[in-house]
Amino acid sequence: MMEEETLNDKNTTSSSDSDSESYDADAMELELQTLATELSTNPANYDAHVQYISGLRKQGELDKLRVAREAMKELFPLTPAMWHQWANDEISLVSSSAYEDAVSTIESLYERGVSDYLSVSLWCDYLNFIQKYDSSVRELAPTGILKARDLFERALIACGLHVAEGSKLWEAYISFEKAILNSMDETDLEAREKQVQRVGSIYHRHLSIPHQDMKSTLLTYKAWESEQGNTLDANSSSTDGLSSHVASAYQKALDMLTARADFERKILTSDVPDTERFQSFMAYLKFEQSSGDPARVKSLYERAITEFPISGDLWIDYTSYLNKTLKTDKTLRDIFNRATRNCPWVGELWVRFMLYLERSHGSEKDLSDVFERSLQCTFSTIDEYVDIFLTRVDGLRRRILFAKELDDGLDIFLIRNTFQRACDYLSPQLKNTSSLLQIHSYWARLESNVGKDIAAARGVWESLLKNSGSMLEAWQGYISMETEMGHINEARALYKRCYSKRFHGTGSEDICNSWIRFEREFGTLEDFEHALHKVSPRLQELQLFRLQQESKNVTSSTVEKDDPAKKVKGEKRKSSSDAAAAAANEESPAKKQKVKANDKTSVKVENTRDPAPEKLQYTDQCTAFVSNLNLKANSEDLRSFFSDVGGVGAIRILLDKFTKKSRGLAYVDFCDDTHLEAAVAKNKQMLLGKKLSIARSDPKGKRKGPKTSTAQTQDGKVELKGRNTFAVPRALGQPPKQAASSSGAGEEKPKSNKELRELLLNKTSKPV
Structure with missing residues (x-):
């Protein structure tokens, strides 16, 4: 009975485990479907990519896993850990039936991985894989040796200056060369001697570079020299017995390590906030830049980028340094490409990328590709979009006008298309702004100067006026273009169209006065008098409007001061007792924002x-x-x-x-x-x-002045003074009688609305 019960318990447990596994599988399948749907609608979701790949690995969906990784790689750089995981997954599938193809595929994965970020560990994995799985390298065939040496040298260029971890690559390189020496025929003395010199040369290079294991490297090198028959104390860390140039290079590297030890300690400390580590990197970079070794600076920037890959400021700082030191170096293209992939939302990086391609004589296809990719990104400010469009146009203009060899299809139509796209894309956000004016002004100038098409240039200005006709600067720019080209009649026609328009501030007066100046310089006497005939009534009208507005402001300020208990329009009336209570107990929101009367802050x-x-x-x-x-x-x-x-x-x-x-x-x-x-x-x-x-x-009208009307209060009434009181609205009431002046003439009596209108319409009167 006990055995039967035990067997039943095992069956029950097995059934329960099977049900749990089935439930987990169903839940995982549902989660993967949800993630796939999310990525189909929002492929820029980085976390969803990571979760989807992780889920597929758990389920062993290798074909789907490859597709998912490739999809993520198209949009984002992958971390060294992701590349390591990907390569290991593929290595586990290597079979003898497709051995060579599999090795080639995994090599390409490593190549792509080491190009994303600086990673000593990924380079070491790559080198170990080649030595283990590439038959020519494993068997030390001549072609395999050349292939491995080339790979080691590339690894040292990328990471050999890494103070903390670079020694791993140097040591792996030396071990490989020693293995070649050990495989040589003992009787081939000449070949062995060359190989011994090669190993020694790598040691010398390693000892001349500051790294954390310098003393250990020195002892290893001295032991190697002792094996080759040289008399050295392999247990001493001194440089006695070494050649002078090796000893000098080692001591210099040791001094450099001492100068960098504190910087290295700070950036390697993991228990501090990222902001503090970032500042430590920046201080270290400033120190390296002062030393003047571009290779070391570049290596340290790469280390910082690996730690902070989405820092836009760091990428901007990095590319700025490279532009100053390398300018047209071909390696910059890869760095700019990585910068825009890591921080696609930073418009300045795209601008610098396009300028680099132009400076290095990149093709129109390359420039167009970068420009189109930039427009797929989302930037934080509209000015970044403007800068990208204008940079593209700048490059097209320079290449059309100054390039010795013009690319096929590069002409004004491409510039026109770029401007049109900019306007279609940006006009709703830039209406009545200086940026939109800049775009249209530039466009019109290129249509006229490059395209030799004045009709197209006018069309550009007209399209701007259609959307921003109340913008004074738009009219001024259009008129300026016509005037500079000697089209006086066209410029005059524009003045006639806009002088009566209402512009902000003093713009209406400015355009009227500008027309008069224009006719003084370019027009006939009839043109000048016609402009005066049109402009004078308009200026009088504008002056009257300004005076009325100022009078209203004065009146409003005076009335508010005299009647502080005045109710807000639309507020329900309260009884006198209620109002008194409210005034005593409540404080209005406006007053709450004011300081006390005796507060001088x-x-x-x-x-x-x-x-x-x-x-x-x-x-x-x-x-x-x-x-x-x-x-x-x-x-x-x-x-x-x-x-x-x-x-x-x-x-x-x-x-x-x-x-x-x-x-x-x-x-x-x-x-x-x-x-x-x-x-x-x-x-x-x-x-x-x-x-x-x-x-x-x-505000109280204490200052006396003959040129403007002022307002004073007497017993709660508004009193108007000055020669311009005729322009004050009659709604302010009749001013009290004033004492006659010494000449016997009293203050001018305010005119009625009818008198004022007749005065303005009287063409024989002097303009105000």
Whole structure:
């Protein structure tokens, strides 16, 4: 009975294990299907590739595994561990029936693997595989010896300067050459002597390179020399008995190792954060660059890249160094290719790749291929896309105009196609920006100068105006092109099309004044008078609009100060008791953002260009009013301009109501009058090419001035003064009577809307 129960227990356990294995297999199959689906829709998912390959290895799906690895390799460089695993999987399948083909396939895997990253261990695996599986190398046939030596030399070029691990390759090379010596005929003294010299030469090279096992290498070399009959103390670490050049090279390498010991210790420490190790690598690289040995610098960069393969800054630093030292070296092409594969999202690397290919006289096919690959990537800023398109056009232009041997099919049509793709791709994101203007201006210039097609050049400008007609610089660029080419009538026609348009800031006035200057320089008297006839009413209209806007701002500021308890429009009315309670117990969101009245610290207005910033109230008691400001200037430019004055608080750049662009006006708050007076003293100084006008802001109208209208308050009423009070809207109310001046003439009476309209339409009146 006990034996029967035991047998039943075993059967039950076996059945349970079988069910568990079946369940695991089903779960794995489902997971692999899910990963395959994910990769079909999102092939750039690195982690999904890794998991999919791992799952296929567990299931032993070797054919699918090869396909999966090749698919990942097409998109990403593989780590040395991945290549090692791949090669070992293939080695396990080597059979006598397809032996030679299998060896060749695995060799190609190793070749591809050592080209991705610097790896001493992968090179050692590769060399061991060749010596074991390649029959010509294993049997030390002449062809096999040459093949192995070539491979060893390549390995030393790649990793021989590796301070921590490079000795493994040197020792493997020496062992191989010693094996050749031992296989030689004892009677062939001449051949054996040459081989002894070859082994000694490799020892000498190894001793002249700083590495961590230098003393051990010296002892091994002295033992070797003793075996060859030379009298040396093989147990002493001194250089006594060695030839002078070997001893000198060894001592120099030992000093170099001492200088690098601390750097090596820091980059090999594994229990520190990656950021700290990265900084240690950068400090080490700076030291190596100061030593002036490009080979050592390159080797250290490769070590750093292996540790931090997706650091865009490191790749940029690496390629910058190589561009300075190697320039057109053929090895740079492989490095740029690896850089863009590791960090495809860094636009600067693609730009440098294209410039390298042009500098090294790469073919149009190569340049086109790199350009097309770059457009498949996703960059963090739109400027990177612009830079890539312009770099491509730059190269095409230079090769068309200056190349001695022109590639077939390289002409203006290729440039035109590149520009058109740039506009189609970037226009939605670049509308009304200087970058879009730069692209079209460059395009039009090349159509005219390279393509000799003025109609095509005009078509480029017209396409820009269609999408960015409110951009003053677009019209100015178009007019400038026509003027430079001597097409005066065409330029005049453009002025007639745009002088009445509304541009941001002072752009409307600028284009009107530009037309007048144009006719002074190029037009007849009739042309000049016609331009004046068109422009003068427009300038008067613009001046009136500016005055009205300024008057509204003054009135709004005054009313808010006189009636601080004014309710927000649309707010429900409250009883007087409720309002009093609310005023006593609550604080508005706007007031919460303001400093206390007696607090002299500066206040910074954040994000003044937001479409709907939170409304703040300002008293302008210690404020400078800045005009004629460059339209591209921002708050930081102004803060830097007044940095020598100090005490800068809030900065408010006034924006156009419709375009949300700067109007060229700004208010700058200061902490006290001393700093404000110092700021006003900077009046007429230049900022970004414009001479600023700086005056103290006067919200209460205390300053007297004959040229502008001002507003003062008396008993809660608005009082207007100045010769330009005729332009103040009548909605502000009639000003009180003023005392007559010494000449007997009183202040000018504000005109009605009808009188104002007649004044503006009167063509015989003087332009304002």
